[in-house]
Amino acid sequence: MNKENSHISSYKDHLMVLSILITLTVLTVAITSIELSAFNTAAALLIATVKATIVLLYFMHLRFDQKVYLIMTVLVLALLVVVIGITVFDYIDR
């Protein structure tokens, strides 16, 4: 492989990440099963975002890879969020 990418995550790291992810999942289910109305969705999405970030950074190695990948990913996700935002804005604004 190329030199910059010699980082090897240990099994332990992976298991650690996995347990965090599972904890977060259970946490979402727990939170959403209590009625918190509007906060529910926000909380669920927030946790999902945290989980996604962890997957991207550790499982998908963005943290250890060259920075371009990270930059690209962030920009692409930002783009998607803006597009969703603009579209939904049209409906909110009607």
Place this chain on the structure above:
Amino acid sequence: MENNHLPNYLEYRGKYKGLLGWLTTTDHKRIGLLYMYSMLTFFATGAVLGILMRLELIAPGKQLMEAQTYNALFTLHGLSMIFLFVIPGVAAVFGNFILPIIIGAKDVAFPRVNLLSWYLYIIGAIIVLTSQFMGDGPPDTGWTFYAPYSLKTQTNVVAAVLGAFVLGFSSILTGLNFITTMHRLRAPGMGWMRMPIFAWTLYATGWIQLLATPIVGITLLMIAAERLLGIGFFDPALGGDPILYQHLFWTYSHPAVYIMILPAMGVISEIIPTFSRKPIFGYTALIISSMAIAFVGYFVWGHHMFTSGMSTGSRWIFSFLSFIVALPSAVKVFNWTATLYKGSIRLQTPFWWAMGFIFVFMIGGFSGLVVGSLATDIHVHDTYFVVAHFHYIVFGGTGFAFFAAMHYWWPKIYGRVYNAKIANIGLGIFFTGFNIIYFPMFILGMQGMPRRYYDYLPQFENWNVVSTIGSWIMVTGLIIIITNLLRARKATGKIVDDPWDGPTLEWSIKSPPIVENFEEIPVVTTGPYEFK
């Protein structure tokens, strides 16, 4: 040069001979030519449909065909011109042929994926074309497939939609390939800021292809699912919202117009320095403007929906951004003009094509400002004014650049020059015909003639006649141009490596290029447009 015996890519014999050799090739140059010839075929098909439509419109009432046929014609005309000609267009043909050479590489990053793209392109094209003959008759929705009409019509929409989906896939893979190529395979010494503008425009295009195409892909799949499985997405009877379809469609299709125009602008940015014998004016500004077009162009889609019942705030935003996206184009036009200043201009055919491009592109762009403005678009939306706008800018922009590129790189591709005199005459006729067809459409649109009209009121007749006559002039010009080029492959033309003294890397090698492009990968030490 010692290694003069190295075979060029045309003579080269691989594992397979003849046609099979071409169909299994992974050589970017051959793939470029595969694209070119298949594309010219589809373009000719689409063009013939255009001519037929103009004949039908020469007078009110029925001339040649029934309304159903006419509706199918403009649908297929739009589909083939957009998806089979201008979207792959300059990028697939000249991007493939020239990009690796111009950045000093032996091929693209994924040669086999490149061939796969071409096959997907052909498969998509075949599906779209067979949709004409299978099922319940040719689709009649217009190239925009607006729901719910596209859900209600009995015609064969599903096949057309799936064809477009496959074509989208092809486009994505091309973009992916080019971006990776530019990241990984630039010649030693060629930093990003030494990369020729043409490559930069392909880079910007690649990102749009990657990030916009999937959205139309999924939208078209939803249309197919809705028709086949009755899954309700856009049919109000099933709870859907037709306007959401328009949002999704244009989220792709506006950026798609920049997929069409950016590589075209790249071609012009190559031609102008070569023939003015001086570096392009404002190299950095041109790069920034390309990226800005790609970026801002992603957020203006709603200007196709000003009358759809979108919210007031959205109309405001989309109109505003449409005006902003015009700025980078303005910057480009000014920089091209400035490049001529104190040059030593050689009046050869590609140069004339570039000048023709600038002229019609300006008209197309300015009419874009008229439709981008709210008050005026309310009047001219869905009229012939819009038809004039996009023919000026799509055919005038991308089409002109495509022909400009052919005239510029033909000697590179075949190692021979064409007859310049005939080429210029052809251009003259073509240019005249072009303006006679499309300019009257601006007037018709201002008078209020809606588009996609099989029949019209008598007061619109005069300008329609003019326009139809223009179409005959233009065909004449195009036939001259194309036969002149095709003949130059063998019959005429002396053999040359570099007829224009071009500054960029593709002119430093033999014409036609050898299989590996470079005998030795060059080391780049300066910016792209340095003249001794």
Place this chain on the structure above:
Amino acid sequence: MYSGASNLVTTTDNVFFLIIGISVFFLIGISATIIWFIIRYNNKKHPVAEQIHGSLTLEIVWTVIPLILVLIMFFYGWAGYSPVRDAPKDALNIEATARMWSWSFKYPNGVQTDTLIIPLNKAVVLDLISIDVVHSLYIPAFRIKEDMVPGRTNKMWFIGQKTGTYELFCAEYCGLSHSYMFTEVKVLEQQEYDNWMAQRSDTAAQAVAMAVPGAAGRRLIEVNGCLACHSTDGSKLIGPTFKGVYGQTITISTDGQTRQITVDDAYITKSIYEPDVDIVEGYRKGQMQSYKNQLNDQQVQQIIEYLSTLK
């Protein structure tokens, strides 16, 4: 241009002039500059090019000036458009319904027409309703257009400022007869308009007019746009002609099964309420939409009465 036919004409046309004016200025300016450079710096006259790479000042100049210009254009475009959004409160409210491929207009007092008749100098609000697919109501002389989207009601308003008759087109592609989906707007003096309306809503007078056998049915057929697809003179349009249809023996197909039937009251009622069940030979399914929500049994009966007069 500047006909003054509606309250929107002048503002809209001003924006046209502004944008086209700036455009023509730049088009001519840039073209002239290019031609001048081509002549002046032709390689015969100017054999050695000067190797200029660019100029930051110029880049800024030709970004900022167009920026200002487009902001001006945007502003006037917006300003010319924003009145389109809010209609005056006391406007005359008419319901405009589009279907493939005809128009109908319903006035507050229930009167229905197939041409839009409006009083002079009075604000008119149209509720835009579509039964089937997207249409778009376009009155070029008034510089106004808005889509009619099924499932929601868009709105449009204007003031007719000059008496006369103007074209009204469908501007959004809606299938086969899109280009024939055409009607007119008549702007009448208030007095004339009132007379017309009085006549149309005068029940007694209407009753007399409708006493003629079939007259009521005829009116229904006009205002519901049946004539877009059915002729009364025997010619074939999108649907079969109404001439002589009543009592005729025809071939229809139901779920792919063809059979012969005689056209009677029950069949016609079914054809109007569930047009896609029995398809007349030689015609296509899916063209005619159900009129279940537009026509009640009594009205269908009137239509049948009218059809039976067409021999």
Place this chain on the structure above:
Amino acid sequence: METTINAHTDLHRDDTAAKLGMWLFIFTEILLFGGLFIVYSVYRYLNPVAFHLAHEELSIPMGLINTIILLVSSATVAMSITAMQKGDKKMSMYFVAATVILALVFLINKYFEWGSKFEHGMYPGSELMALLSKGDMLFFSLYFFMTGLHAVHILVGMALLIVTFFRIKQNHVRSDKYALLENSGLYWHLVDLIWIFLFPLFYLIH
């Protein structure tokens, strides 16, 4: 020089290019689902009550189990890469195999989930669907379409992993040359990534 094909594929091997290509492809996939997320957001905004009620038809335990399965499978591919980097071919193969099996379990779960819906007459175009309110109809349309598309991606991911498995076995994928494994892994994480959002959006929303 033998064939055109060789002349051009024998360019130096470039694993970074392969990885970049995979990332670009992942971006495309994100926007493919992105289109559906747009649709979801809009319809959810338009039909909040219906969406709320409709989600109660879905079984949270089922969704939760599937989520955990996918998370674990993500960890196993990641660990197979670790194993490969350490030169432990056997281990790496075990992990890939484990991932494929987990994927299969996911699909089987999904099969039962969908199956029970179908049994109740809930499927696209069914009569029962047609009776629902418009908001419910949209919810289930989206549910079937998005989870269906996701399942297709699972299948593609499985295919990739199976190919990788055999390539490892044949020593085509080795500790000094494991771009294929890495890329299949990336793709698999993407599948997981999307599910991370699908789960709360369909099963948990209130």
